[in-house]
Amino acid sequence: MKLNLDQEKMVSREKMKMIKRGRLHDQNHLQLLGSITNSTTTGNKTSIVMGAAKYIKDLKHKVETLSEGIMNSTGCTSTTNYHQNPYPMVTVNTLEKGFLVRVCSEESCQGLLVSVLEAFEDIGLNVLQARASCTNNFQLEVIGVGNEENEEIMDAQMVKWAVSKAINNWTESSSHVSEDQD
Incomplete structure (x- = not known):
């Protein structure tokens, strides 16, 4: 099926609209990611992604710290000499x-x-x-x-x-x- 010139232009316009919508959609996701991670940079993809990676790393550190706190509060400290008492x-x-x-x-x-x-x-x-x-x-x-x-x-x-x-x-x-x- 061969398209005439008007049909090709219409298809090209539709493709451009879809591409722009996709970019807008990606931009909305980046803005959302930036707001979730409290990123101070706006618009720069690399900065937002790097900020998100740092945010995730910080969250992992917080989880580890909280886990250690739970271990300490339950009496499961690393100072407990496990080798002397092999039982839980x-x-x-x-x-x-x-x-x-x-x-x-x-x-x-x-x-x-x-x-x-x-x-x-x-x-x-x-x-x-x-x-x-x-x-x-x-x-x-x-x-x-x-x-x-x-x-x-x-x-x-x-x-x-x-x-x-x-x-x-x-x-x-x-x-x-x-x-x-x-």
């Missing part, structure tokens, strides 16, 4: 209603999260809120309450014993797995 550390605090359970280790402890959650289920501790990280180290923070049947008899010592037992069982089973792999 457990703390249980009694709240007005329920318990705050923290488990942390300097290792990632693959499979430990499941073991601890199963221990909660075994003793009838209902998890209301949990936060866990198992990437470079193991951190678990749980707020839980006893179910109606055992709420009156459950105490922090019972919860800590159940979690410690789960850690011991996990340690034994994970040491068998590593022996089998050797």
Whole structure:
């Protein structure tokens, strides 16, 4: 199909409009990126992108700092001599209603999260809120309450014993797995 001269001009105009819209669309994205990252430069693509990269780097640094703060607040500090105590550390605090359970280790402890959650289920501790990280180290923070049947008899010592037992069982089973792999 061959286009006549008028049709070609019309197609060219439409292409130019589309190109301009695309540039405008890109410019809008750059302006949005600049405003999100609090960039002080306007209009310069390179400056806006470099500012965004710096902003992302700063955010990563803030996340690392906050993660270290969480580690320190849970008692999982790098000053803890892990080599003297190879087991994850457990703390249980009694709240007005329920318990705050923290488990942390300097290792990632693959499979430990499941073991601890199963221990909660075994003793009838209902998890209301949990936060866990198992990437470079193991951190678990749980707020839980006893179910109606055992709420009156459950105490922090019972919860800590159940979690410690789960850690011991996990340690034994994970040491068998590593022996089998050797």
